Structure formats: structure tokens, C-alpha cells
Amino acid sequence: MINLKNVYLNYPNYSSDGRYIKNVFFNYKKKIIKDYKILKNINLTINKGEKLGIVGNNGSGKSSLLKVLSGLLPATSGTVQIEKNTLAILNIAAGLEDYLDAKDNIFSLNLINDIKPNLNELDIQNILKFAELEKYSKQPLKTFSDGMKLRLSFSLYTYQTPKCLILDEWLSVGDKNFKEKCVKKLNDIISSSEIFIIASHDEDLINRVCNRVIRLNDGMIEQ
Amino acid sequence: MANRLFKHLKLAIWLAKIEIKSRYNRTALGSFWSSILLFVMVITIGPLYSIIFNQGIEYIANLAIGLFAWQFIINNVLDSSIAFQKIENLYQNKNIGIFVPSFKTLVLNIILSLHQLLPMAIIFFFWSSEFYLKLLLLLPLLFFLSLVMYPINLFISLISLRFKDVQSGLVSINFLVFFLSPIIWSKDLIPVEKKFFIQLNPITHIMTISRDLILNYKLSFNSFEIIILLTVIFNIFLYFFIKKIKNKFIFWF
Numbered sequence: 001m002i003n004l005k006n007v008y009l010n011y012p013n014y015s016s017d018g019r020y021i022k023n024v025f026f027n028y029k030k031k032i033i034k035d036y037k038i039l040k041n042i043n044l045t046i047n048k049g050e051k052l053g054i055v056g057n058n059g060s061g062k063s064s065l066l067k068v069l070s071g072l073l074p075a076t077s078g079t080v081q082i083e084k085n086t087l088a089i090l091n092i093a094a095g096l097e098d099y100l101d102a103k104d105n106i107f108s109l110n111l112i113n114d115i116k117p118n119l120n121e122l123d124i125q126n127i128l129k130f131a132e133l134e135k136y137s138k139q140p141l142k143t144f145s146d147g148m149k150l151r152l153s154f155s156l157y158t159y160q161t162p163k164c165l166i167l168d169e170w171l172s173v174g175d176k177n178f179k180e181k182c183v184k185k186l187n188d189i190i191s192s193s194e195i196f197i198i199a200s201h202d203e204d205l206i207n208r209v210c211n212r213v214i215r216l217n218d219g220m221i222e223q
Numbered sequence: 224m225a226n227r228l229f230k231h232l233k234l235a236i237w238l239a240k241i242e243i244k245s246r247y248n249r250t251a252l253g254s255f256w257s258s259i260l261l262f263v264m265v266i267t268i269g270p271l272y273s274i275i276f277n278q279g280i281e282y283i284a285n286l287a288i289g290l291f292a293w294q295f296i297i298n299n300v301l302d303s304s305i306a307f308q309k310i311e312n313l314y315q316n317k318n319i320g321i322f323v324p325s326f327k328t329l330v331l332n333i334i335l336s337l338h339q340l341l342p343m344a345i346i347f348f349f350w351s352s353e354f355y356l357k358l359l360l361l362l363p364l365l366f367f368l369s370l371v372m373y374p375i376n377l378f379i380s381l382i383s384l385r386f387k388d389v390q391s392g393l394v395s396i397n398f399l400v401f402f403l404s405p406i407i408w409s410k411d412l413i414p415v416e417k418k419f420f421i422q423l424n425p426i427t428h429i430m431t432i433s434r435d436l437i438l439n440y441k442l443s444f445n446s447f448e449i450i451i452l453l454t455v456i457f458n459i460f461l462y463f464f465i466k467k468i469k470n471k472f473i474f475w476f
Contacts, residue, residue, distance in 0.1 A: 006357070008242065011474060012471065012474050014474070014475070035429050046351075058445065070316075070317075071318060072314075072316075072317065072318050072473070073473060073474075074470040088316050090315060091312075091315040091316060093317070094312045094313065094315035094316050095242060095312060095313050097245070099244065099245050099248050100241060100244070104241070107237075108237065108241065111234050111237055112234065112313050112317065112319060113316055113317050114230065114317070159324075179468075182455060
């Protein structure tokens with residue numbers, strides 16, 4: 001279960017001036033500018049079995065709410081209770097290294113995002129197989145196209161089913177055939193994970209994959 | 224807690240390994256480049272400065288140990304100042320914690336220092352005695368320096384993330400500290416009545432500990448106590464500092 005109670009998230013406003021140490025000593029008062037209030041009084045309980053869709057305009061706080069729900073950002077105030085086994089895919093390309101080969105990138109991303117403990121050679125082969133990149137396993141990522149890189153990431157991120165899956169926008173990578181494979185795999189994961197949360201502008205998609213929808217407006221949940 | 228710590232250690236070691244791979248990508252000698260600089264400095268500066276400072280052949284081993292310790296310290300300091308920035312993109316899906324970047328920096332520099340054992344062996348073999356023992360003693364020295372440097376790495380990585388000036392400042396004062404510290408010169412060259420001033424520099428004590436341990440096989444308790452005391456005080460300060468900023472640092476990227 002995920003539970004947010006009276007959660008506020010303020011982003012400290014470090015203006016470019018505030019990044020310089022001289023301003024700490026000489027312009028201290030000038031440095032203090034009001035924080036950006038991103039989330040305001042969020043009360044949200046997400047139970048096992050819920051597939052939650054978050055909709056809202058640009059800047060309404062969807063991505064920030066996902067970051068709080070995944071434990072990436074601490075709330076400024078309020079109580080946050082999150083799932084331990086959460087996989088948040090907020091930027092699918094984050095962490096890929098161009099000078100490493102596909103195998104090392106899989107190992108690296110797995111370690112960073114804690115997807116599968118003790119990932120072995122067979123797991124790596126399965127991930128490469130799903131991504132249709134077996135024959136490129138020894139090539140550095142700089143020789144990959146953007147689509148190939150995303151296929152590799154997608155294949156790793158969806159290799160295990162987490163208790164809670166959080167997505168910032170629907171993941172759809174590769175060509176037409178691979179996209180179909182992605183949709184099937186993602187649907188399988190969504191149906192077997194206990195909690196699924198997605199933020200998107202696409203309300204049709206949200207209505208199709210989610211059983212509960214909330215709308216954010218200016219950092220608040222619309223009633 | 225222990226499980227989390229183990230995961231962070233594993234991640235830091237992996238990140239250090241891939242940084243070495245990227246740093247020396249497509250070079251023939253790879254990470255041994257880091258040891259060549261030390262060797263070249265010792266065999267070129269050593270004979271010349273031993274004449275300038277009117278010291279015997281033992282000056283060369285003294286210089287090598289000074290440079291070995293100094294390179295470990297300054298590389299930790301400079302790498303820490305960009306530690307968070309280097310792996311900034313890893314924080315986009317998961318908060319990998321406050322300790323990983325500084326620990327990665329430490330591991331990276333331990334690995335690079337271990338590569339320097341080869342030039343150190345050559346130097347001890349030709350310009351000193353009992354080179355096996357001296358080489359072996361470099362390991363406890365590295366361990367001691369790591370204990371001293373880790374909290375410093377952590378602090379520098381965090382303040383450099385918050386304040387952009389820190390990195391440029393550290394690069395600028397690097398040479399100043401190098402020449403003000405007894406790295407290429409010996410503190411014995413300073414008259415007794417003026418020694419007080421160089422004793423205020425913690426690097427002086429680190430150099431004393433390093434040289435006494437490796438060359439004289441003894442622990443200089445006075446310097447050791449000072450460094451341990453400074454490290455304990457710094458760790459206490461760091462504890463409160465981290466308590467204060469642990470929820471804020473993620474906004475500093």
C-alpha cells in the first residue's frame with residue numbers, strides 16, 4: 001500500500017546566483033527567494049490491485065508526484081509511506097553509457113536500479129534476446145541507434161515484475177513489431193504487479209489501462 | 224541497513240571500474256598511465272632536487288613516498304569535487320544515496336594507487352633497501368589514507384554539488400598546497416624555531432606518518448594522534464552536516 005498524507009513538496013529556488021559561494025557570505029538576504037510550491041496538500045492512498053492514472057496539464061505536478069511516490073524526492077512536509085519493491089521508470093534512457101557494451105550496460109543499469117539481485121549470464125542472454133540484440137552484445141553502445149538503446153533499456157526494466165511499477169508516460173520503443181511486443185510485455189507486467197501508477201497526457205490510454213484516475217491541477221488533486 | 228550498505232558498496236565499486244574504463248578508453252597502457260607520471264617525476268626531479276637540497280640518495284625514496292601519498296590525497300579531493308556531477312543521470316530513476324559518489328571516488332583512487340605499486344617497487348629496488356617490506360607497508364598506508372580521505376571526499380562532493388565555486392577553487396589551490404607542504408622537500412630543512420608554522424598544515428603530518436612508516440618502519444605517534452584527532456572532529460561535524468542536508472542534496476542537481 002502507498003499512502004500520502006498532507007504531503008507538500010517545495011522545490012528550493014536556487015537561482016543561478018545562489019549557486020555561488022560568495023553570495024552565501026555577501027548577499028545572503030538576496031539569495032533567499034521563495035521556494036516553488038510543487039505539490040500542495042496531497043492525500044492519496046493506493047491499495048493493492050489499483051492501477052492509478054495521473055492526468056493533468058504540463059506543470060501540474062504529475063512527474064513530481066511520481067518522484068515522491070517512488071522515493072526519489074523527499075516531501076517537504078506530510079507523511080509518505082511507499083512500497084519498498086518499487087520500480088520507477090521516469091527516464092528510460094538514464095544511466096546508459098556509450099562506451100560500455102550492451103552486456104555491461106545491462107549489468108550497470110540492473111545494479112543502479114536494483115531490478116534483479118544476482119543477475120546471471122542466462123538473465124543477460126534473455127534480456128538481449130527480448131531486445132533482439134544478441135548479436136550486438138559485445139558492441140559499445142555508441143554504435144547503437146537510439147531505438148536499439150531504448151530496446152535494451154526496456155528489455156531490462158521489464159525483465160522482472162516489481163510489486164509497484166511507476167511510469168512517466170507509456171513506454172513504447174522500437175519499430176512496429178517491437179512496439180507490439182512492448183505493449184504485450186507491459187500489459188503482462190501491469191496485470192501481475194500489485195500496484196501500477198502512470199502519469200500521462202493521453203487520457204484514452206489512462207482509461208484503457210487504469211482502474212482509477214486522479215487529475216492534478218496546480219499541484220493539487222482535483223476532487 | 225547492512226543489505227543497503229552492501230548494495231551501495233557494490234554499486235560504488237562498479238562505478239569506479241567503469242570510470243577507469245572510460246578514462247583510459249582506447250589507450251594502450253590503460254590505467255598504468257597514472258603510475259607513469261609518478262615514476263617520471265621521481266626519476267627526473269629526484270636526482271636534481273637531491274643536489275639542490277643537498278641530500279643523499281635516500282631523497283629519491285622520500286620523494287616517491289611523498290608523491291604517492293600526495294597524488295592519492297589530491298586526486299581524491301579533485302575527483303570528489305565532480306563526483307555527483309559525473310553520475311548525475313543515475314539519480315533520474317532512483318535515489319542511489321548520498322554516499323555512493325564519494326565512495327566511488329575513493330575506490331577509483333585506491334585502484335589507481337595500487338597501479339603505482341609497480342613504479343614504487345622499481346624505485347625502492349634501485350634507490351632503497353628491503354623493497355619487499357617497503358612495498359608491503361604501502362598497503363596499510365593506503366588503508367590509513369583512505370580512512371582519512373573518505374569523510375573529506377563526502378564533504379567535498381556535497382559542497383561542490385551545492386556551490387559551483389568549490390571545484391574551481393580546489394583546482395586553483397592545489398598547486399599552492401603542493402608547494403607549501405613537505406612533499407618534494409623535507410620538513411627537516413626548516414629551522415627548529417620556524418617548524419611550528421609547517422606543523423599547522425595537516426599534510427605535513429600525513430607526510431611524516433607516510434615516510435616514517437615506509438622508510439623507518441615506525442609510527443610517528445605525535446603526527447598520528449593529530450591526524451586521528453582531526454579526523455574524529457571532522458567526522459562529528461560531518462555527522463551533523465549530513466543530518467541537516469540529507470533530504471536537501473537531491474534538489475542541488
